[in-house]
Amino acid sequence: MLGDSTSSYIVGAFEHPTRRADGVSTARLHAEVAQGALADCGLSLDDVDGYFCGSDAPGHGPLLIAEYIGLRNLKYIDSTETGGSSYLLHVEHAVQAIAQGRCNVALITMADRPIAGNAGHSIAGVDFSASPDLPFMPPVPFAPVYGYAMVAKRHMHEFGTTSEQLAWVKVAASHHAQHNENARLRQVVDVEDVLNSPMVADPLHRLDCCVVTDGGGAIVIARKEIAESLNRPRVRVAGTGSALHHNNGGWFDPLTSAGVASGRTAFEEAGVTPRDIRYASIYDSFTITVLIQLEDLGFCDKGTGGRFVADGNLISGVGRMPINTDGGGLCNNHPGNKGGMTKLLEAVRQCRGEAHPEVQVKNHDWVLAHGTGGIMPGAHAAGTVILAAG
């Protein structure tokens, strides 16, 4: 039963309500999000024949966690790991696997507990000790924020982008998060609050950075016939794209991400343009991350991101381009330091018309979820998913 690669549907979605998982194992979190997403669409563990996970799945890829979750009928497995964007790539791969007839119901799980596990901002299961550039790393402590801080500094230098403009990204997230009872940070903040928060890595303040949380989520993707048999609003995966960006031995543009390529592929496949997208989940590890990706996906021209995000333009019901209406990684949830899954989950809610009424966009025919895994301006991988209602 072969189909084209745009006839798969996201039928189940679930976000774990926890933000701090004391006393609960990572494996248990994976099982809970799997059950939650299956319950959402009315399918069972036995219906799942394709399984996708990243390095946060404890054990050894899917080898042990699949059994722990209770997946007995798997015909297709994939443990692609590209950091925070992994789950967007899983959607791409699941759609392809379904189109090729390799599986009918694909489950993607994501969960981790860096807070309860005291793991800081590391990515579970990722080991850099043999990476080829390790001996050439600078003799200073390095964290993702330093990379993005340099991107922000240069963006300001080249385009006159300001800290106030970046702060608007956080302000928008906080306006959305006030309606999300599970959000890690629900307090509405203003530009001044962001600028007055302590500097973490100039020019990025603490409130320019995402939250660190425990938790996770899961997605179920099914072939069209199965989706039509389920009593849920339809969310078709209309286009996907992924791309890798490397240092190129020093010949790279630190202000451009892999999102240019992943976005182009996804838009072409979906047959739409950025102007057709009325809601977007945009990876928000830092405020600058959002700005760069909006430019790279074509929502605005390179260099104009600062003006584009300012003055509430990202706030649902206020601006022209609402994003991350769950509060995003900046306010709601950034489980395991990987925000790709939660980007998908809010995109699904919006596409179904099931986001919080205060933030639900009116025209939700076309929505987009996009993520960057790894650390800009260095090596990273982007994944773009475009969803269509109905």
Added chain:
Amino acid sequence: METSFSHLDGLEQFWDGATEGKLTLRKCDDCDKLYFYPRQLCPMCGSASTQWVVTSGRGSVYAHSIVRRSRRLAATAIIELEEGPRIPTALVNCDVHQVQIGDTVEVSFQQKKDALPSLAFTTTAAQEARAYSETAQTSSTSIPGIEPGDHTADYTQAAVIGAGRMGAGISTALLLADIPVILIDQDPDALNGAREGIISLLEVSVSKGKLTEQQASQCLANLNTDTQMQAISGADLVIEAVYEQMGLKKTIFAEMDKFAPKGATLATNTSTLDIDEIAAVTDRPGSVIGLHFFSPAHVMKLLEVVRGRETKGETIARAMKLGTRIRKVPVLVGVCYGFVGNRLLLAREKQAGKLLLEGALPDQVDRVLREFGLPMGTFELQDMAGGIELDYRSRQESGEKDFVIDELFAKGRLGQKTGKGYYSYEANSRKPRLDNEAISVFEAASAHYGIQRREISDQEIQDRLILLMVNEAAKLIEEGIVVRPSDIDVVWQFGYGWPNWKGGPVYWADRFGLSEIHARLSRLELACGDEFTPAALLSRLAVEGGTLGSATPGNST
């Protein structure tokens, strides 16, 4: 498990170059591009035909961000090399708070013991300041009119009066240079304590591999102690290191003069007192000199050699030679309150105290100083060095009051040694934390003096502390306290940790611009009072042009 693969992939040429400070990149024969770091194929065109080339190691800052988690001041940076490629790396040993996009940089591999060097860069400005610093240090030992030479007699037997922390430290410094020491104190317990202290300092040196067991026992064999001043009769160098009190010092010097052999140098370790007044109680003022060591004396490199009015050239020559022999950086200075180093420091501390009364808190003041580039802020430094107690005790004779310090002292807040001072410290931690008790002392002090607390900008704090030091430095030059202006910078580098990548107060001021400094001082004079009245030398240079660094000491007009 293999943790480093430096020996893999034929990277020897890269690491050999790195050890010599050279940046070696890979060049593609087909597309002519240079790239970093080595991989199997040219990342641009895919060619397998590539070779090593040594680059200039120069470039400019493309982007950067200050690393706040590092103990060392450093910045992550993307450097755009002259040859084109951009390298994610770090900026080290430079003024990272002042770095701007476009600043020129050069490669500066961080050499590590038992490990591969790490690629890093430093700014050209920092490199120039380091070159200046090296010259300044070399020239500081040459004194016009005094020929250092082989004919200057080495000291063969030293005596140190006072077995406190300073006396023990000075003794250790002398012993480590193979100079026999008699340590003298009336109190036998103090002598025992000092001996034990010296033994443990030597043991630490042995355990760090800086000293062999044999050398350590030779040092100890060279140490004698005595409770009687008569024991100095065989010494050609006597260093007094007792409590900082003029009356006490005069009594001791009279005795030193009585028992020390003819021709012996009589030195005082005073940090502020008038050496001429001390010398006047002896019959040999020509042989009296100040040897101002910095605590801990066996570690700190700076030695201020203080020349009195009557001090003979030969005494100066011997003292400077001693300084070099005991591996210090000796700098000749004249008599004034605080000499060179402490005069600037005390002016700064006094001003910092005023800032507290006007509304600043210690952590803001200290952060501003650290961001300026100094290794420590003024309040954390006082907490470490016991400044509250020293200041309190120094005022008991005169009865002068200081609300903040008197209150802190009364509350047992003496600094790190009591776990709290300007800040409080958790057990076994040196991390300063602001606490409510201290804050309420500062607020009460403002109320006591009738001062309305206000928010004070970082820039005002920096100007009031740093420009004040510059002004004081200008006065030192016009008063002829220093032999040459750069000596002030040498003092501040080796005694107070002013970074060599920032030169020193004189070097910094000349680069910042004297007319701007003069203008700011004049504004501060109006706002805050005459402690900011620009020095005559500064006023002249601001109008005529010229630099503090090239001014002639002792000549303000």
